[in-house]
């Protein structure tokens with residue numbers, strides 16, 4: 056027998072190329088990596104550190120491909136507000152008032168949400184740099200949590216889209232990106248440059264930002280096109296086409312582009328994306344919460360475009376739960392499909408022959424291996440395979456009433472909003488257990504909640520944003 060640092064046993068849902076599921080499987084971990092995986096009957100490893108066993112499920116760590124972690128300080132405030140109220144009333148002011156320390160406390164609840172529910176890699180897009188070290192606070196929180204992060208530092212400076220003081224020159228944005236890159240990059244954290252969306256940065260500077268990412272072999276992460284994109288593209292850039300047509304027109308729609316939301320495409324745009332080899336960050340949960348679009352991921356998936364699932368910021372992503380987003384992807388897609396069918400010219404008849412589009416398995420692919428591909432990290436993460444990082448989630452289904460019986464395990468996980476917190480036996484990153492039995496191993500949950508509450512109070516007072524809290528509430532809130 057060979058020895059390994061950790062030996063896990065359970066149902067192994069590998070997400071490898073052949074989608075092997077070992078009903079009685081093992082994962083042998085050495086030096087932070089998967090050394091061997093397969094059927095337990097063929098296991099040649101033993102260890103002093105054994106995890107799992109009968110009744111356990113082993114999955115690759117989940118991958119969240121779109122987020123604004125700092126928005127943890129204003130979770131849920133979207134309720135009862137308009138887009139402009141949100142953006143100029145509290146998104147910009149509240150995050151803008153976050154220095155390094157406040158940013159740490161604001162981001163930590165979002166990061167904890169991710170870690171506690173099995174996300175081992177997240178993307179982040181940070182765009183308020185009034186305090187240059189705000190982003191350092193977010194990265195410090197990520198670093199303390201132990202999860203991986205691909206951070207994009209977004210330079211913004213369009214005078215119509217960006218409040219005074221928030222704009223940066225291209226040189227300042229690049230210089231700061233270089234600073235945080237050399238300060239924070241390590242085994243788990245990577246840094247890139249970008250902007251929020253096409254109309255948030257002067258066009259020539261946006262192209263320069265993309266060039267920087269291309270030269271540095273990094274991703275270019277951009278919102279495109281939320282519903283508002285086409286409106287603002289016409290008004291501010293005189294461009295009547297779509298976001299992807301614009302990116303293609305200026306020559307920057309390349310394989311390193313990951314575009315968030317990407318709904319309401321114009322005809323032919325999916326072909327531009329497929330030809331470029333760009334990726335899409337679907338954000339189905341937020342699209343549903345805001346009810347902005349008639350969600351459709353099929354143009355991408357049918358064209359073999361790489362897609363992952365993202366949660367966006369806590370303003371609208373609430374519990375930051377990737378399992379909810381997986382379910383959200385399926386329900387949004389199916390409601391969208393039905394709507395498109397109803398609006399079409401065809402005579403609608405239910406025949407009983409229909410098979411619904413998508414599946415829980417497909418949603419899990421989007422949240423693991425496909426998300427890893429979308430972040431250009433699939434050589435390291437996204438599946439349980441020899442040589443890959445030991446980023447794993449170990450679920451104890453023996454105390455879960457909604458994960459039995461066994462017959463539809465993945466469907467029960469996805470449609471049932473995932474395991475309960477205390478059924479997460481372990482969340483492992485690079486072979487290290489960061490969450491055990493639903494508890495983070497080094498961070499104090501109570502303290503995080505306390506400090507997050509305090510930061511929100513301070514920010515509401517300082518920025519005059521309290522008027523948006525519980526805006527249009529019909530309840531009587533008695534202090």
Ligand SMILES: [Zn+2]
Pocket residue numbers: 121122123180278315367368
């Ligand atoms: Zn976003």
